[in-house]
Amino acid sequence: xxxxxxxxxxxxxxxxxxxxxxxxxxxxxxxxxxxxxxxxxxxxxxxxxxxxxxxxxxxxxxxxxxxxxxxxxxxxxxxxxxxxxxxxxxxxxxxx
Numbered sequence: 798x799x800x801x802x803x804x805x806x807x808x809x810x811x812x813x814x815x816x817x818x819x820x821x822x823x824x825x826x827x828x829x830x831x832x833x834x835x836x837x838x839x840x841x842x843x844x845x846x847x848x849x850x851x852x853x854x855x856x857x858x859x860x861x862x863x864x865x866x867x868x869x870x871x872x873x874x875x876x877x878x879x880x881x882x883x884x885x886x887x888x889x890x891x892x893x
Contacts, residue, residue, distance in 0.1 A: 800817060800819060800836050800840075802819075802821050803821065803830075803834075804821060804825065804826050804827060804830075804832075805821045805822040805823075805824065805825050805826050805832070806821065806822045807819055807820070807821055807822075808820045808821060808822050809858060811858070811859075811860060811867075813835070813860075813881050815835055815837075815843055815881060815882055816835045816836050816837040816838065816843050817835065817836045818833070818834075818835050818858065818867065818881065819833070819834055819835070819836055820832065820833050820855055820857075820858045821833075823854035823855070823856055823872055826854055828851075828852045828853075828854065829851070829852075830845065831845040831846045831847070831848055831854075831855070831884075832854045832855055833845070833846035833855040833858060833867075833869065833879070833884075834846060834884070835881075835884060843884075844883055844884030845884060846869070846879050846884040846886075847879070847884060847885050847886045848871070849871065849875040849877055849886060849889045850871070850873055850875065852873075853871040853872055853873040853875060854871060854872050855869050855870070855871055855872075856870050856871060856872050857869060857870040858879075860881070861878065865880070865881055865882070866878045866879060866880055866881055866887055867879040867880075867881050870892070874891055874892050875889055875890070875891055875892065876889065876890050876891075876892050877889040877890075
């Protein structure tokens with residue numbers, strides 16, 4: 798499936814059982830939205846990741862060893878674990 802970015806360019810995409818998890822470039826991305834999201838096979842957005850701060854954006858993402866959650870970092874110094882099924886934050890900490 799060819800996924801089109803919502804605002805900038807796709808930095809990383811990861812296949813999951815729930816769809817394709819997409820991380821878009823934070824440069825130029827609207828701060829009020831989440832640049833980490835999941836796209837279903839039919840092209841619909843399944844979820845947009847919850848953010849630890851309303852004005853931050855995600856900068857890195859990878860699957861955790863459990864295969865069910867994502868490890869993420871934000872441009873404002875947060876480290877978060879995200880549920881890959883729902884996009885909700887499971888845990889977060891500040892790394893500043």
